Amino acid sequence: MGEQLIGEYVDHAPGYVDNGETKIVTSRFEYSDSFTLSRYAATGGYQALGAALARTPADVHGEIRDASLLGRGGAGFPCGVKWGFCPEGVWPRYLVVNGDESEPGTYKDRLLMERDPHQLIEGCLIACYAVGLSQCFLYVRGEMALAQERLAQALNDAYAKGYVGKDILGSDFSCDIVLHWGAGAYIVGEETALIESLEGNRGMPRLKPPFFPAAIGLYGRPTIVNNVETLSNLPWIVNNGADAYKTYGSETSPGTRLFAVSGHVARPGVYEVQHGVTTFRELIYGDRFCGGMRDGHELKMFIPGGGSAPWLFPEQLDLPLEARPVGGAGTMLGSGAIVIMDETTDAVRACLRLVRFYARESCGKCTPCREGGVWLEKILQRILDGHGRPDDIDLLLDVGDNISPGPYPRAGWEAEGLEPIPFPPKQTTICPLGPSAVAPVVSAVTRFRDEFEARIKTRIPVNAAVSAAHSAAAPVAAPVTAAD
Amino acid sequence: MSRLNDTNLATAHEIISRYPRPKSALIPLLHLAQEQDGWVSEAAMAHIAELVGVTSAEVMGTCTFYEMFKLEPVGTYLVNVCTNISCQLLGGEELLHRAEAKLGIKAGNTTPDGMFTLEDVECIACCTEAPCLQVNYRYMSRMSPAELDLVIDGLRADEFAEAVPTHGTLARVRQHIPADRAAGVALPDSADEPAWMARNRQAEDGSDG
Numbered sequence: 081m082g083e084q085l086i087g088e089y090v091d092h093a094p095g096y097v098d099n100g101e102t103k104i105v106t107s108r109f110e111y112s113d114s115f116t117l118s119r120y121a122a123t124g125g126y127q128a129l130g131a132a133l134a135r136t137p138a139d140v141h142g143e144i145r146d147a148s149l150l151g152r153g154g155a156g157f158p159c160g161v162k163w164g165f166c167p168e169g170v171w172p173r174y175l176v177v178n179g180d181e182s183e184p185g186t187y188k189d190r191l192l193m194e195r196d197p198h199q200l201i202e203g204c205l206i207a208c209y210a211v212g213l214s215q216c217f218l219y220v221r222g223e224m225a226l227a228q229e230r231l232a233q234a235l236n237d238a239y240a241k242g243y244v245g246k247d248i249l250g251s252d253f254s255c256d257i258v259l260h261w262g263a264g265a266y267i268v269g270e271e272t273a274l275i276e277s278l279e280g281n282r283g284m285p286r287l288k289p290p291f292f293p294a295a296i297g298l299y300g301r302p303t304i305v306n307n308v309e310t311l312s313n314l315p316w317i318v319n320n321g322a323d324a325y326k327t328y329g330s331e332t333s334p335g336t337r338l339f340a341v342s343g344h345v346a347r348p349g350v351y352e353v354q355h356g357v358t359t360f361r362e363l364i365y366g367d368r369f370c371g372g373m374r375d376g377h378e379l380k381m382f383i384p385g386g387g388s389a390p391w392l393f394p395e396q397l398d399l400p401l402e403a404r405p406v407g408g409a410g411t412m413l414g415s416g417a418i419v420i421m422d423e424t425t426d427a428v429r430a431c432l433r434l435v436r437f438y439a440r441e442s443c444g445k446c447t448p449c450r451e452g453g454v455w456l457e458k459i460l461q462r463i464l465d466g467h468g469r470p471d472d473i474d475l476l477l478d479v480g481d482n483i484s485p486g487p488y489p490r491a492g493w494e495a496e497g498l499e500p501i502p503f504p505p506k507q508t509t510i511c512p513l514g515p516s517a518v519a520p521v522v523s524a525v526t527r528f529r530d531e532f533e534a535r536i537k538t539r540i541p542v543n544a545a546v547s548a549a550h551s552a553a554a555p556v557a558a559p560v561t562a563a564d
Numbered sequence: 565m566s567r568l569n570d571t572n573l574a575t576a577h578e579i580i581s582r583y584p585r586p587k588s589a590l591i592p593l594l595h596l597a598q599e600q601d602g603w604v605s606e607a608a609m610a611h612i613a614e615l616v617g618v619t620s621a622e623v624m625g626t627c628t629f630y631e632m633f634k635l636e637p638v639g640t641y642l643v644n645v646c647t648n649i650s651c652q653l654l655g656g657e658e659l660l661h662r663a664e665a666k667l668g669i670k671a672g673n674t675t676p677d678g679m680f681t682l683e684d685v686e687c688i689a690c691c692t693e694a695p696c697l698q699v700n701y702r703y704m705s706r707m708s709p710a711e712l713d714l715v716i717d718g719l720r721a722d723e724f725a726e727a728v729p730t731h732g733t734l735a736r737v738r739q740h741i742p743a744d745r746a747a748g749v750a751l752p753d754s755a756d757e758p759a760w761m762a763r764n765r766q767a768e769d770g771s772d773g
Binding site for chain 2: 094095136137138169171172174181182183184185186187190209212213214215221222223224225226228229232233235236239240242244245246251252253254255256258259260261262263264265266277278279280281282283298299300301340341342343344348349350383387417419421425429430433434437440441443
């Protein structure tokens with residue numbers, strides 16, 4: 081793959097793999113000009129908008145509610161139900177599109193924005209019409225220059241054709257879509273932090289409950305925050321109806337979903353698969369999908385839903401790609417990012433890399449996350465550097481318990497008689513970023529405690545070169561324990 | 565460095581006019597300043613503060629939260645190598661070390677000629693094409709160490725000038741809402757029920773009565 085890059089710059093990184101299955105949101109990905117208005121119009125584009133405008137807003141809202149479209153951002157809350165949380169008679173209401181995709185392993189939304197921006201725009205308009213949202217802000221991650229460019233061009237073209245703005249398609253439906261982009265902060269993907277950022281502030285989450293954005297959001301007004309993939313489903317649902325949508329996927333998780341499978345598989349890629357029907361085993365080993373592990377290697381563990389999700393192991397391969405069973409098994413489907421690791425993977429090193437992410441990205445508002453994440457990182461770093469202390473493993477779990485008290489969700493382990501602890505974790509922080517730092521620690525320590533112990537016992541730095549680069553950060557004293 | 569120039573000032577006013585409250589334009593305006601100068605200077609922040617009606621301290625407060633805003637000059641090319649999990653599994657850290665060796669600097673620093681700044685970054689959303697990097701936020705994927713050398717040599721020789729603009733420029737297409745097509749901002753205190761909602765509600769009330 082690499083050689084094509086030399087001396088030339090690729091427009092968009094490849095990534096999407098057509099598996100010959102149902103296509104709901106990726107139906108235009110096969111065209112090289114999929115992002116243009118002419119291609120969009122030639123393939124049924126903006127017909128759903130016209131169809132929606134011919135119906136009442138309540139009717140369109142009802143159609144989406146009936147489709148049981150689950151939010152694709154991570155929490156998996158039903159979209160139509162969320163829309164219904166706007167308090168009656170309070171105006172104006174806003175739509176904020178969450179395109180700040182930053183979860184480690186995730187990149188379905190970037191592809192949707194780069195390759196089919198008009199589909200997203202049409203989805204935004206359908207949402208605004210159905211719920212009475214007066215203005216839409218499309219918040220794209222700062223680092224995604226091409227997505228910003230494609231959306232800006234798409235919006236300019238759509239405005240010129242009368243699809244967006246004043247008196248859309250000659251009706252009394254008027255709504256501006258304002259393209260906005262961030263500037264590098266993972267936490268802004270949390271919906272209340274996103275709203276703070278959109279108000280021009282530091283992106284720190286707001287305390288909730290009691291007030292969710294649907295009641296008190298942007299500028300204190302009712303605000304719907306929806307994920308890019310969620311909104312990209314709307315044109316199809318309006319065109320084909322909720323009943324047709326529900327023929328795909330499972331009863332509780334209809335439709336399709338995009339999964340980004342990365343790591344040690346033969347054919348990594350972003351796949352559109354039927355929600356809730358396909359299993360992890362099919363996705364990883366199926367010929368239409370990833371085609372198994374890279375040559376001659378065996379699966380050691382995998383992350384089923386982005387860096388924040390507790391890890392799963394070969395025994396859990398037959399779980400379906402559906403929120404409820406995966407939650408019961410001790411983890412989450414999250415943002416549809418599956419990271420596959422084979423037997424060559426060093427559990428301590430992988431754990432450190434994930435923890436370091438959360439330590440770096442903590443916004444600093446809540447003490448357990450701001451301090452705890454960094455402590456976890458430093459303890460793991462010294463274990464990896466060969467300076468681990470005998471009680472460091474317990475110390476890791478203890479620090480984790482201060483961020484997320486009580487039994488932390490994890491997969492079961494039949495051989496050791498361990499039952500799964502279901503998702504979600506408890507938290508001493510406002511948002512789930514803090515507890516996310518604990519997920520890799522509990523997963524790795526539970527399952528691969530021997531690897532940690534071996535590191536501590538031998539006190540020999542492994543991968544010294546790699547570790548040295550990361551220990552550039554000044555070694556600050558670890559939390560003092562009784563044993564010290 | 566400087567305040568926004570006349571062209572950018574006009575763009576700034578256009579951006580501010582799209583938001584119900586001017587402070588919302590803060591991040592877009594900081595990007596505009598960074599596009600102009602390659603970094604965000606104090607003079608630019610003071611100018612933005614005037615434009616949106618907040619203090620310079622508030623602008624700095626927001627600016628310093630976000631990683632992409634650089635408060636001192638950086639290289640023409642910002643090379644961001646991802647070392648997060650998916651890239652780590654396939655050699656992201658080794659790629660970073662190769663970049664450090666090739667450029668002769670540690671991550672977080674700028675070459676003496678001001679050409680390159682190297683960063684060790686978090687997940688840049690290109691995970692299935694690991695290991696990957698961005699140059700001024702343009703993707704280069706499935707990079708081998710040898711290819712990384714070629715990319716850096718190519719950047720030095722100006723071979724990528726077309727594809728990769730200098731640091732500070734993100735989208736090269738700007739949104740423009742024509743005045744006759746704009747629906748207008750929804751002011752938070754307007755309490756206006758949207759026309760199409762009011763019409764449908766009245767129709768429903770009428771049919772009930």
